[in-house]
Amino acid sequence: MKEKGFTLVEILVYVAILGVVVASFVSFSISISSSRGKVYVQQEVQANARVALNLITQKILSSNGINFGSSVFDSDPGILSLSMVDGSKNPIIISLTADDGQLQIQEGIGTALPITSDEVRVTNLVFTNLTSTSDKANIKIELTVEYLATENVAYEYKYSLETAVSLRQ
Numbered sequence: 125m126k127e128k129g130f131t132l133v134e135i136l137v138y139v140a141i142l143g144v145v146v147a148s149f150v151s152f153s154i155s156i157s158s159s160r161g162k163v164y165v166q167q168e169v170q171a172n173a174r175v176a177l178n179l180i181t182q183k184i185l186s187s188n189g190i191n192f193g194s195s196v197f198d199s200d201p202g203i204l205s206l207s208m209v210d211g212s213k214n215p216i217i218i219s220l221t222a223d224d225g226q227l228q229i230q231e232g233i234g235t236a237l238p239i240t241s242d243e244v245r246v247t248n249l250v251f252t253n254l255t256s257t258s259d260k261a262n263i264k265i266e267l268t269v270e271y272l273a274t275e276n277v278a279y280e281y282k283y284s285l286e287t288a289v290s291l292r293q
Contacts, residue, residue, distance in 0.1 A: 165271045169283045172240045173269040176227050184289045190261045202251040264288045
């Protein structure tokens with residue numbers, strides 16, 4: 125007489141195989157989720173750094189001079205004061221809200237507006253005066269942006285950019 129059903133050994137083997145498949149799927153899902161978070165952090169930091177550097181470059185190119193007495197060069201956090209032809213935008217001041225804070229730009233007597241998002245901080249902002257006596261004003265910009273640290277070390281990321289810009293006028 126043949127009995128229908130499974131033996132205890134067969135059930136244990138099936139449960140073990142199912143357990144391995146489920147554990148692998150869960151591990152894969154966690155890995156994908158973690159990778160997505162890391163990529164988001166990198167994209168956020170890099171996008172903020174590029175936008176900030178492009179905006180600073182545009183403001184320097186559209187200015188008609190540097191206010192050397194009002195600017196802070198060769199130290200972090202630096203301040204750059206630009207003179208503008210348009211009186212309502214004169215001066216443009218590029219600075220941080222605080223040391224290791226957000227980048228901000230103030231045009232004339234208006235309110236300073238943040239340029240970087242509140243998810244990042246600028247940990248290094250240095251302006252260097254590269255102007256020689258016979259040349260147009262030339263400013264070097266060093267910028268380091270970091271993601272606001274969480275308890276998870278895997279999401280720590282910083283990105284540094286540097287460039288030099290000469291005034292058009």
